[in-house]
Each structure stands twice: as structure tokens, then as C-alpha cells.
Amino acid sequence: MICAAIFDMDGLLVDSEPHWRIAEIEVFQTVGLALTEEMCKRTTGMPIESVVEYWYERRPWTNRSRAEVAHEIHGKAFDYIGHRAGPMPGMLDRLQYFRAKGIPMAIASASPMNLIELVIDRLNIREFFVVWHSATLEARNKPHPDVYLGTARKLGVDPACCLAFEDSGNGLKSAHAAGMITVAVPADYEFDDSKFDLATLKIPSLAAFDESLFLALQAEVDTTPS
CATH class of the missing domain: 1.10.150.240 (Putative phosphatase; domain 2)
Structure with a gap:
């Protein structure tokens, strides 16, 4: 699961x-x-x-x-x-969705920790996350998997049962290399770029993520060999 x-x-x-x-x-x-x-x-x-x-x-x-x-x-x-800066479309709804399911949430960013803290407070979303982690605190930044592996370690969970949302090619490579189920959310100008074919699922915005997609990804996790 x-x-x-x-x-x-x-x-x-x-x-x-x-x-x-x-x-x-x-x-x-x-x-x-x-x-x-x-x-x-x-x-x-x-x-x-x-x-x-x-x-x-x-x-x-x-x-x-x-x-x-x-x-x-x-x-x-x-x-x-x-x-x-303001929120991306669907951001708050998705955070509320996962909180309602009791699924812990984290941020894994290439940006430094002081910017992560700045954004969390600007968007007033601190309450949703149990972990926020910066790749600048790891040996290697994205596209290497370090920040995603470090985030899973801080959460105390298996990377293979984590759902990772990314909008960039480098970030997608990072999450994929960490062995996570990946959801790509590319910008319009590069939505059809083949670099996002690596993702388990690709959607146009966080607003497009719904229960049916969650259940499909849940099945993906449940059938992945351990």
C-alpha cells in the first residue's frame, strides 16, 4: 500500500x-x-x-x-x-486529500532549506507535512536519488511504497532512481517531452489527481515485487 x-x-x-x-x-x-x-x-x-x-x-x-x-x-x-509566488493549481486540495486518508506527506526539494521554510510559511501549509528535506543537505542533488532516499529515511518508510510527485525531468529521474512510484506533473510547454515517459503516471496538474488514479497507483504498489 x-x-x-x-x-x-x-x-x-x-x-x-x-x-x-x-x-x-x-x-x-x-x-x-x-x-x-x-x-x-x-x-x-x-x-x-x-x-x-x-x-x-x-x-x-x-x-x-x-x-x-x-x-x-x-x-x-x-x-x-x-x-x-502563489500556489500551483490543485495544490491545497491534494494536500487535504492525502491528509484525509491519513497518509503522511513530505517535501523533497532541490532548493535550500531556508527557501523551503519560506514557501511553506508563505503558502501556510506547514500543518500538512511531517518532513521537509533539502537535497543541499545530501551528498548529491537531483537527478541523483539522495534527497528522496533521505526523505523516506526520515519518514521511516520503504521508498518503494512512496508516491512521488515531480514537475521536472531531473526531479523525476531522482524519484525514479530512489525506486518510488512516480507522478509527473509537467508544465504545459514540455508536457509531451519524452523525458517524462519515465513516470508511472503523467497528469497536467495536481488538480487532475483523483481517487481513481490513486487506486490505480495503489494497485501498482501492491503488485510491485518486494
Whole structure:
């Protein structure tokens, strides 16, 4: 049976991705790199340090360190998300759904813990979660499985009976590598991307998740060899 529901945060619970892109565009301009929204979408789901490396490898600069660029992007994004970001469609209904079933919930995010705390309080959803965990506290960030395995360990459950919700390709790889049942919730612009074929189930938003899908995934868990 499904013993826990684990959620990514950015772009899944909170509509933060546009604010990350704004921060990236503004900061990369300081090193002579004029990014567009479409260019930013190439690195959705990657830790900011990896985003900086991605663009440095393709268009290196000399006037600022990569660490300084990453630090400023984090600072701007935190400010924008903390003051402007709202919930993703269906988020609150799904949290209430799992709470009504008595299924413990957790957050497993690539973002640092202070941003997780900021979002939890901005959306007023702290009461729903028993664990929130950051991949920055693990040896490796997504797409490696560390944050999902660490979250399952903190919950005291078998990863194989966990239901993981992810909106990015890197996050999906992370949850899949941890051996979890996965639900992909991609953004519209990449919904048909083959990278999401890895998921057990793909839906257009959290609002589309219902009892029939839960029961189908429950059966998936029950028939998975231990």
C-alpha cells in the first residue's frame, strides 16, 4: 500500500519557476549573457549552481565568479518568491486529500532549506507535512536519488511504497532512481517531452489527481515485487 506522499516544491506546490527565471535573466545580464524565458526553460529543475555551470560552459565570462552569480540569483529569487509566488493549481486540495486518508506527506526539494521554510510559511501549509528535506543537505542533488532516499529515511518508510510527485525531468529521474512510484506533473510547454515517459503516471496538474488514479497507483504498489 502507499505509505507516504512526497512532493517536489518549485513548480509543483508553488508557482516559483517564473520568479527563478526573472532572477536568472537579471543576474546573467551582469555577465553579458542575455537570456530569454525560453533559454531559461532549458535548465528547469536544475540546482542554481548547475544552471550557472551550464551557461558558463557555453558562454564563459570573466567579470564575476560563478559562486557570486549563483549567490545573487538565490537572493533575488528568494525575495521574489517570498513576496509574490502563489500556489500551483490543485495544490491545497491534494494536500487535504492525502491528509484525509491519513497518509503522511513530505517535501523533497532541490532548493535550500531556508527557501523551503519560506514557501511553506508563505503558502501556510506547514500543518500538512511531517518532513521537509533539502537535497543541499545530501551528498548529491537531483537527478541523483539522495534527497528522496533521505526523505523516506526520515519518514521511516520503504521508498518503494512512496508516491512521488515531480514537475521536472531531473526531479523525476531522482524519484525514479530512489525506486518510488512516480507522478509527473509537467508544465504545459514540455508536457509531451519524452523525458517524462519515465513516470508511472503523467497528469497536467495536481488538480487532475483523483481517487481513481490513486487506486490505480495503489494497485501498482501492491503488485510491485518486494
